[in-house]
Amino acid sequence: MKRAECIRALYPELGDRLVVTIMGATAQELYDLGHRETFFYLQHAMGLASSIGLGIALNRPQDSVIVLDGDGSVLMNLGTLATLARYRPPNLTQVIFDNGSLLSTGGFASHTTAGITDLAAIARGAGCPRVLEAGTVYAFMEAVAQAFDGEVMTTIVAKVEAVGPDHFGMDLKLPENTFRFQRHIASTARLAAP
Amino acid sequence: MTVSRDNSKAVYQGIKSAGIRFITALPETWLVYLLQLAEDDPEMRLVEVAKEEEAVGIAAGAYLAGTPNALLMQNHGFLGSINGIVSLAMLYRIPLVMLIAHRGHWGEPYPWHTQGGIVTEPVLRALGLPFEYARDPLRVGGQIREAQTLAWSSLSPVALLLSRDLMED
Numbered sequence: 469m470k471r472a473e474c475i476r477a478l479y480p481e482l483g484d485r486l487v488v489t490i491m492g493a494t495a496q497e498l499y500d501l502g503h504r505e506t507f508f509y510l511q512h513a514m515g516l517a518s519s520i521g522l523g524i525a526l527n528r529p530q531d532s533v534i535v536l537d538g539d540g541s542v543l544m545n546l547g548t549l550a551t552l553a554r555y556r557p558p559n560l561t562q563v564i565f566d567n568g569s570l571l572s573t574g575g576f577a578s579h580t581t582a583g584i585t586d587l588a589a590i591a592r593g594a595g596c597p598r599v600l601e602a603g604t605v606y607a608f609m610e611a612v613a614q615a616f617d618g619e620v621m622t623t624i625v626a627k628v629e630a631v632g633p634d635h636f637g638m639d640l641k642l643p644e645n646t647f648r649f650q651r652h653i654a655s656t657a658r659l660a661a662p
Numbered sequence: 663m664t665v666s667r668d669n670s671k672a673v674y675q676g677i678k679s680a681g682i683r684f685i686t687a688l689p690e691t692w693l694v695y696l697l698q699l700a701e702d703d704p705e706m707r708l709v710e711v712a713k714e715e716e717a718v719g720i721a722a723g724a725y726l727a728g729t730p731n732a733l734l735m736q737n738h739g740f741l742g743s744i745n746g747i748v749s750l751a752m753l754y755r756i757p758l759v760m761l762i763a764h765r766g767h768w769g770e771p772y773p774w775h776t777q778g779g780i781v782t783e784p785v786l787r788a789l790g791l792p793f794e795y796a797r798d799p800l801r802v803g804g805q806i807r808e809a810q811t812l813a814w815s816s817l818s819p820v821a822l823l824l825s826r827d828l829m830e831d
Contacts, residue, residue, distance in 0.1 A: 488723075508726065510750065511753075512749035512750070512753060513718075513719070513745060513746050513749040513750035513753075515715070515719075516715070516716070516718065516719030516722070516746055516750055517719075518719070519711075519716045519717075519718070519719025519720045519722075519723065520719045520720070520722050520723040520726070520750075521723060522709075522719075522720050522723060523686075523709075523719065523720035523721060523722060523723020523724040523725075523726070523727065524723040524724075524726055524727045525723075526684075526707065526709065526720075526723075526724070527684065527723070527724050527727035527728070527729040528727045545713075545715070545716060547711070547712025547713045547716060548712070548716055548719075550712050551709070551710075551711050551712055551716055551720075554710075555709060642753055642754050643753075643754055643755040643817075645754070646726070646754045646755055646756060647755075649726055650725070650726050650728070653726060653727055653728060654728050657728060
């Protein structure tokens with residue numbers, strides 16, 4: 469299974485959900501399907517995408533928030549799994565695409581390669597309330613459907629091949645992404661106000 | 663030396679009157695009463711993290727969601743969060759209101775705090791971040807409001823260093 473296939477299957481289901489992605493290939497694969505004002509791409513600060521997602525989810529309980537994370541990023545901030553488990557907003561879904569590789573920075577093997585480190589087990593051990601694993605696009609989308617029931621915070625570990633796009637680049641400056649994403653949230657907040 | 667309960671209250675009232683209702687923190691001795699006040703306040707949401715750099719991400723998320731918020735941490739936690747401050751907050755123009763317990767400086771008896779205490783101000787200067795020292799309980803509330811105002815107008819992290827004069831009796 470390729471991450472791009474998962475993201476392609478996920479894309480039509482995103483609706484008005486708020487999406488935070490990690491850097492590099494993951495961000496690019498989502499962007500290439502068509503940017504939306506609901507997407508925030510964290511192109512650096514590895515490990516913090518899940519933290520950003522938590523901060524949004526706690527402050528926007530009326531919105532569904534999905535974080536597209538990766539094994540390399542999660543390994544840089546393992547404490548986040550415990551913090552997510554403690555506060556567990558039900559409107560938050562964390563997808564960890566585990567390709568066993570630091571693909572965007574040279575393709576070096578990450579600690580999850582060959583099943584040495586089991587991120588789903590770490591998430592469960594951290595106390596994340598619903599941890600699902602997927603090895604096929606079908607299983608991935610089944611897990612997503614469960615996550616989107618909004619009843620409990622969900623962590624999905626999706627095993628994917630270590631392949632990415634053949635190009636990188638976005639017509640979106642980084643602060644511009646901040647301004648537009650925040651403005652979108654603010655505008656929906658105004659609409660929701662009585 | 664004990665942590666000042668009264669001055670912790672003054673800091674907390676400053677946080678409240680700045681309109682802040684969301685705090686991300688890692689507990690530390692000087693912040694004990696402050697965090698207790700936050701925990702006991704039904705109007706305040708307190709998120710405690712495993713390591714301070716996480717707090718930068720959570721605070722950024724809160725900002726994107728439109729919520730005025732503050733980070734409470736020790737200066738060593740600030741030093742451990744530099745990449746998040748640089749490569750998330752500064753890079754993406756996301757304001758942070760950082761209330762930092764300035765351990766390890768003038769009057770510090772504990773050797774383990776001293777190197778972090780000595781380099782905190784130079785690191786803030788190297789990052790180009792606006793900062794002030796909070797020493798006076800009568801002034802600290804105003805300083806927190808001003809920090810919040812400047813952070814949101816400049817779209818920059820700002821730091822208020824909570825000093826020994828303020829935090830200890």
